[in-house]
Amino acid sequence: MKALTHWRHYLGWTKTPFTILTNHANLQYWKAPQKLNRRTAQWHTDLQEYDFTIKHIPGKINTPADELSRPPNSDQGDNDNKDQTLLSPKLFINATYVTQIPDSSKRNLMTLIHDHPMAGHPRRDETIWKATEILPWTGMRQWIADYVKGCAICQQNKIMTHKKKIPLYRITTKEGTLPFQQIAMDLIMGLPQQHGHNAILTIVDHGCSRAAIFLPCSDTIMGPGTEKLGIQQNLSTAFHPQTDGLSERKNQWIEQYLRLVTSNDPKGWTHWLALTTTVHNNQINTTTRLSPNQILFGYNPTLNSDKVLQTHNALVESRIQAMTKNRADAIRVLNKVADQKGPPPSQFHLREQVWLDASHLKLPHQKAKLTPKRLGPFKIIQEISPVAY
Numbered sequence: 372m373k374a375l376t377h378w379r380h381y382l383g384w385t386k387t388p389f390t391i392l393t394n395h396a397n398l399q400y401w402k403a404p405q406k407l408n409r410r411t412a413q414w415h416t417d418l419q420e421y422d423f424t425i426k427h428i429p430g431k432i433n434t435p436a437d438e439l440s441r442p443p444n445s446d447q448g449d450n451d452n453k454d455q456t457l458l459s460p461k462l463f464i465n466a467t468y469v470t471q472i473p474d475s476s477k478r479n480l481m482t483l484i485h486d487h488p489m490a491g492h493p494r495r496d497e498t499i500w501k502a503t504e505i506l507p508w509t510g511m512r513q514w515i516a517d518y519v520k521g522c523a524i525c526q527q528n529k530i531m532t533h534k535k536k537i538p539l540y541r542i543t544t545k546e547g548t549l550p551f552q553q554i555a556m557d558l559i560m561g562l563p564q565q566h567g568h569n570a571i572l573t574i575v576d577h578g579c580s581r582a583a584i585f586l587p588c589s590d591t592i593m594g595p596g597t598e599k600l601g602i603q604q605n606l607s608t609a610f611h612p613q614t615d616g617l618s619e620r621k622n623q624w625i626e627q628y629l630r631l632v633t634s635n636d637p638k639g640w641t642h643w644l645a646l647t648t649t650v651h652n653n654q655i656n657t658t659t660r661l662s663p664n665q666i667l668f669g670y671n672p673t674l675n676s677d678k679v680l681q682t683h684n685a686l687v688e689s690r691i692q693a694m695t696k697n698r699a700d701a702i703r704v705l706n707k708v709a710d711q712k713g714p715p716p717s718q719f720h721l722r723e724q725v726w727l728d729a730s731h732l733k734l735p736h737q738k739a740k741l742t743p744k745r746l747g748p749f750k751i752i753q754e755i756s757p758v759a760y
């Protein structure tokens with residue numbers, strides 16, 4: 372007050388507000404209605420002349436000001452002017468007015484502007500915008516963001532723009548694995564019906580030669596049928612064709628090859644499969660830098676009769692040596708590629724709750740376009756591999 376009076380000729384009735392730097396804590400007291408004594412009542416009157424805002428500076432560096440505001444022997448005037456506000460809260464820069472709203476009211480508001488059919492689960496920003504219009508409160512942005520993030524209906528049905536990326540998970544092979552001991556299988560379906568066949572079973576030697584066998588079959592073979600054949604399914608890659616991508620690449624290759632050779636007679640595709648297998652296995656694999664046949668037999672069978680006939684009658688011993696070396700080299704290279712980054716870290720933890728993508732599930736109502744995109748939430752009870760739970 373003393374400073375204001377002293378500089379009154381500069382500070383009184385200014386056109387724009389000026390700023391008072393002060394130890395804020397002292398003045399906080401005056402933000403609430405107080406009983407004013409005679410001296411402070413006079414201040415209240417005097418303050419009407421000034422247009423100012425108050426900025427906090429730490430009390431430690433503002434000690435001289437304390438002396439000025441509390442002169443010794445001043446009249447305390449304890450008994451008059453009760454409940455007067457000396458400094459209106461709006462004078463304080465950055466003063467926060469916490470509007471306390473009970474959680475139940477917030478939830479009721481969300482029911483109205485997010486959950487209700489007339490609201491239609493709008494996205495986060497839309498929900499915040501609507502809430503601001505109706506019932507703003509401090510910290511509402513975060514609260515609403517969390518609410519929308521946790522909304523089960525939204526999670527179950529909305530299209531995810533930021534899909535969780537599934538890490539590559541490649542399977543390695545034991546040393547000395549024989550050809551076709553570890554295989555990748557897939558079914559190409561939707562082919563023209565021919566001799567009771569409408570699908571191709573692709574079997575790829577996964578661990579050693581990368582040789583492929585293409586067999587005509589019908590699309591009812593998978594599932595329980597594989598159990599009868601004594602095939603052990605590796606759960607770690609079920610529904611994760613992208614973890615390896617081997618059979619998918621083979622499928623692309625064979626579909627393209629068949630399209631080229633059967634363009635005049637698409638129905639005759641079954642006759643071409645044996646040749647397709649041989650042609651495929653004669654081609655150099657980019658990883659092993661050997662053709663599958665070189666690994667399987669030690670040489671590439673001659674397919675083109677126009678070529679000068681080469682003889683493959685090498686000594687049995689040198690043939691076996693070459694073959695064994697090729698197999699060992701191939702396994703080493705394949706494992707090196709698969710092992711490059713080591714196994715990926717676990718994507719989820721035990722007992723974590725997750726949504727299950729419904730697109731791979733065969734459900735009774737699968738046909739309907741309006742079924743939920745995700746099911747659950749389910750609790751994780753076992754980790755089979757870093758990408759399968």
Ligand SMILES: [Zn+2]
Nearest residue numbers: 492522524525
């Ligand atoms: Zn929602």
